[in-house]
Amino acid sequence: MLTLAERRRGIGAGLTVLIAVILFVGTAVVTLLAWDGDQSASRLFTAYTWSILRFTLLQAALSTLLSILFAIPVALALARRPGFPGRVWIVRLMALPMGLPALVGALGLLGVWGRQGVLNGWLTAAGLEQPVSVYGLSGILLAHTFFNIPLAVRLLLAVLERLPAEYWLLSASLGMKPFSIFRFVEWPALARVVPGVAGLIFMLCATSFTLVLVLGGGPAATTLEVAIYQALRFDFDPPRAIALAFLQITVTAAVVGLVTLLPAATDMVRTAGRSIQRLDGRSGPSRLWDFFVIAAAVIFVASPLLSVLAAGLRADLWKLVTGPRFIQAATTSLAIAVTAGTIAVTASLAILNARQAIRDRRDPNLAERLLSTSLAGTSSLVLVIPPIILGTGWFLVLRQFGNVGDFAPYLVAIINALMALPFAVRVLEPALEDHRRQTARLAAALGIGGIDKWRLVDIPVLLRPILTALSFAMALSLGDLGAVALFGSSDLVTLPWLVYSSLSSYRTNDADGLALILGVVCLFLTILGTAGRKEHNNV
Amino acid sequence: MFDGIVLDKTALTLGTTHFDFDCRIEAGAITAIAGPSGAGKSTLLNLVAGFEQPQSGRIFMTGTEQTLSRPSERPLSVVFQDHNLFAHLDVFTNVALGISPSMRLSPHDRGRIEDALTRVGLEGFGKRMPGSLSGGEKQRAAFARALVRRKPVLLLDEPFASLDADLRVRMSDLLLKLHRETANTVIMVTHDREEIARVADRVVLVEGGKVASSEAKADYLLRFASPASTRPGTV
Numbered sequence: 001m002l003t004l005a006e007r008r009r010g011i012g013a014g015l016t017v018l019i020a021v022i023l024f025v026g027t028a029v030v031t032l033l034a035w036d037g038d039q040s041a042s043r044l045f046t047a048y049t050w051s052i053l054r055f056t057l058l059q060a061a062l063s064t065l066l067s068i069l070f071a072i073p074v075a076l077a078l079a080r081r082p083g084f085p086g087r088v089w090i091v092r093l094m095a096l097p098m099g100l101p102a103l104v105g106a107l108g109l110l111g112v113w114g115r116q117g118v119l120n121g122w123l124t125a126a127g128l129e130q131p132v133s134v135y136g137l138s139g140i141l142l143a144h145t146f147f148n149i150p151l152a153v154r155l156l157l158a159v160l161e162r163l164p165a166e167y168w169l170l171s172a173s174l175g176m177k178p179f180s181i182f183r184f185v186e187w188p189a190l191a192r193v194v195p196g197v198a199g200l201i202f203m204l205c206a207t208s209f210t211l212v213l214v215l216g217g218g219p220a221a222t223t224l225e226v227a228i229y230q231a232l233r234f235d236f237d238p239p240r241a242i243a244l245a246f247l248q249i250t251v252t253a254a255v256v257g258l259v260t261l262l263p264a265a266t267d268m269v270r271t272a273g274r275s276i277q278r279l280d281g282r283s284g285p286s287r288l289w290d291f292f293v294i295a296a297a298v299i300f301v302a303s304p305l306l307s308v309l310a311a312g313l314r315a316d317l318w319k320l321v322t323g324p325r326f327i328q329a330a331t332t333s334l335a336i337a338v339t340a341g342t343i344a345v346t347a348s349l350a351i352l353n354a355r356q357a358i359r360d361r362r363d364p365n366l367a368e369r370l371l372s373t374s375l376a377g378t379s380s381l382v383l384v385i386p387p388i389i390l391g392t393g394w395f396l397v398l399r400q401f402g403n404v405g406d407f408a409p410y411l412v413a414i415i416n417a418l419m420a421l422p423f424a425v426r427v428l429e430p431a432l433e434d435h436r437r438q439t440a441r442l443a444a445a446l447g448i449g450g451i452d453k454w455r456l457v458d459i460p461v462l463l464r465p466i467l468t469a470l471s472f473a474m475a476l477s478l479g480d481l482g483a484v485a486l487f488g489s490s491d492l493v494t495l496p497w498l499v500y501s502s503l504s505s506y507r508t509n510d511a512d513g514l515a516l517i518l519g520v521v522c523l524f525l526t527i528l529g530t531a532g533r534k535e536h537n538n539v
Numbered sequence: 540m541f542d543g544i545v546l547d548k549t550a551l552t553l554g555t556t557h558f559d560f561d562c563r564i565e566a567g568a569i570t571a572i573a574g575p576s577g578a579g580k581s582t583l584l585n586l587v588a589g590f591e592q593p594q595s596g597r598i599f600m601t602g603t604e605q606t607l608s609r610p611s612e613r614p615l616s617v618v619f620q621d622h623n624l625f626a627h628l629d630v631f632t633n634v635a636l637g638i639s640p641s642m643r644l645s646p647h648d649r650g651r652i653e654d655a656l657t658r659v660g661l662e663g664f665g666k667r668m669p670g671s672l673s674g675g676e677k678q679r680a681a682f683a684r685a686l687v688r689r690k691p692v693l694l695l696d697e698p699f700a701s702l703d704a705d706l707r708v709r710m711s712d713l714l715l716k717l718h719r720e721t722a723n724t725v726i727m728v729t730h731d732r733e734e735i736a737r738v739a740d741r742v743v744l745v746e747g748g749k750v751a752s753s754e755a756k757a758d759y760l761l762r763f764a765s766p767a768s769t770r771p772g773t774v
Contacts, residue, residue, distance in 0.1 A: 169619070170619075170625075171640070173616070173617045174640045180642075183641075
């Protein structure tokens with residue numbers, strides 16, 4: 001349907017993006033692996049690296065287990081109660097942690113569970129001496145469950161809600177008791193996606209950086225990512241960083257490979273369409289249990305958010321936002337986020353266009369099919385090579401050319417763009433696909449092409465999904481501490497870095513105020529970035 | 540005492556639509572529920588099944604009041620148009636759930652399940668998963684489950700609507716055969732006039748949320764037949 005020139009342009013742009021990504025990621029990885037090879041190899045299997053690896057896997061496994069275990073009863077309860085008061089808002093609340101910068105979430109958790117937090121305040125008031133400690137493994141698990149229980153709840157709830165309405169009527173008509181319904185209807189449905197959800201959560205926890213940095217304590221509670229960061233930033237020990245990076249890539253590659261084999265889960269919760277009628281769970285104890293479970297989940301997720309809000313409002317926000325440090329950091333963050341977002345969206349469009357151009361051919365040749373597959377895999381490449389590895393690699397490369405700090409903002413922007421790439425692709429793909437299906441034949445028949453096609457056909461329809469993807473990518477970049485952590489200095493201060501350094505220098509009041517601002521901005525952008533997507537999928 | 544099904548001024552409002560059913564359905568007969576879509580055919584069936592409860596009025600079945608009883612307490616089995624089988628359970632388990640919702644089965648029960656599968660023409664299908672069955676075979680399995688439940692009333696919600704024309708005829712024959720063997724009371728929502736002609740004894744016409752008429756099949760067909768198709772054998 002496309003003209004030859006259009007197809008060539010499409011494939012050419014996609015190829016350029018592919019080469020650029022491979023060059024960027026490849027340079028980092030090759031430099032890492034080639035650097036001082038002998039010394040790094042001998043550092044690979046020391047007691048230290050093993051203990052870090054063990055802890056990384058242990059905390060990820062425990063976090064995953066706890067998240068799934070707690071998410072299942074919440075999802076079951078929410079699915080059983082389609083008419084629960086405020087249910088829509090509860091489901092929306094479960095989406096918030098995903099959009100919240102990890103650092104802001106960590107601050108909120110400290111506000112509730114920390115040494116000076118609400119909970120310990122109550123315990124002390126009640127006469128209990130031993131405060132709850134949130135540093136070390138327990139803190140990491142707390143933070144990971146705070147971010148991942150809501151994610152798992154949404155994914156599992158979506159599965160339960162997609163079951164045919166007849167199943168619930170049938171089980172009522174057959175007189176199935178709650179346990180039978182769980183055994184024959186609910187669990188088989190959940191069991192199909194639990195491995196995929198668990199894999200996803202395990203991967204998020206195995207590569208989580210910020211939460212471990214803030215809440216982990218000392219060498220006993222450090223993950224690979226944080227250990228790489230410490231090796232470079234504090235000890236300047238590249239061989240150790242490289243050995244750890246090698247382990248990190250191995251772990252993430254194995255997990256990503258495993259996760260792609262498992263059935264994917266989506267969080268498209270049914271908001272419209274045929275209403276579900278649940279006739280089970282009408283008994284008093286069942287109602288009480290579901291109320292308790294849902295209320296506990298709401299309190300667990302909402303309390304850190306409220307803590308961020310309350311603590312932030314106590315800070316002198318006006319003085320904070322008019323201060324030179326904030327204005328400088330906000331400008332830097334915004335510049336990086338806009339750059340990263342634009343790169344991510346442009347690259348996504350190029351990738352998707354190229355794949356469409358290849359699919360447009362009746363029988364693509366081997367090279368074209370190969371290119372299409374590689375393009376599809378490009379966005380997941382970033383999942384295998386975490387930002388801290390990209391940062392480390394490029395750190396070593398650029399060190400040879402002068403002051404790393406001079407290149408840092410660009411590097412952070414590119415790394416952020418790569419991190420946002422899979423999400424931008426996921427937002428844009430269905431929109432582009434629909435648009436092509438609806439207009440391709442007509443545009444070809446009318447002979448509209450080039451600039452006119454963009455102006456008249458594409459932009460009016462695609463502007464919304466493009467802005468959606470952009471705001472999502474910007475939210476990711478604005479809230480990210482991982483890429484900037486290696487390069488942050490007095491020359492390069494982003495908002496998350498400013499929060500983090502305020503926190504480390506015990507200016508907690510400033511940190512609270514900044515975290516509130518950052519959290520609100522990121523949540524706002526994420527909500528913009530997901531609203532369009534949900535609407536699209538409900539049509 | 541009337542031993543069929545009585546809807547005694549049962550009223551219900553769903554959203555902005557008001558339903559008000561008042562009718563008697565005879566025991567041991569096949570009664571078709573006909574009417575335009577959106578008229579309330581399925582709501583009537585849901586009231587009988589217990590999936591909906593009336594805001595006023597009463598429902599009787601085989602002489603006892605069932606107005607507020609739960610679906611599983613009512614003397615009936617239900618077959619929907621679709622999704623009658625749990626897709627992740629094999630045919631045997633799907634049928635067996637009709638006997639024991641917690642799958643506690645005696646050897647005698649197992650024999651009855653195999654027997655029911657044979658009677659609906661699914662001998663040896665016990666280990667098959669629903670995904671590997673055709674639309675007609677899935678509905679046969681649903682009938683087998685209704686058989687093992689041995690309930691006096693069978694509710695069918697457009698059970699053959701997603702099947703092709705030939706298959707609809709064969710499934711109608713199966714329904715008639717099972718009906719003669721068990722002498723059950725069948726209530727069947729349908730919008731297919733040929734199906735009414737093939738299987739029904741009586742027809743309840745639902746219009747605008749109310750029962751517009753309840754009459755013998757012959758009278759119904761006569762009223763609605765166009766002059767060109769009044770010859771015997773065509774409808």
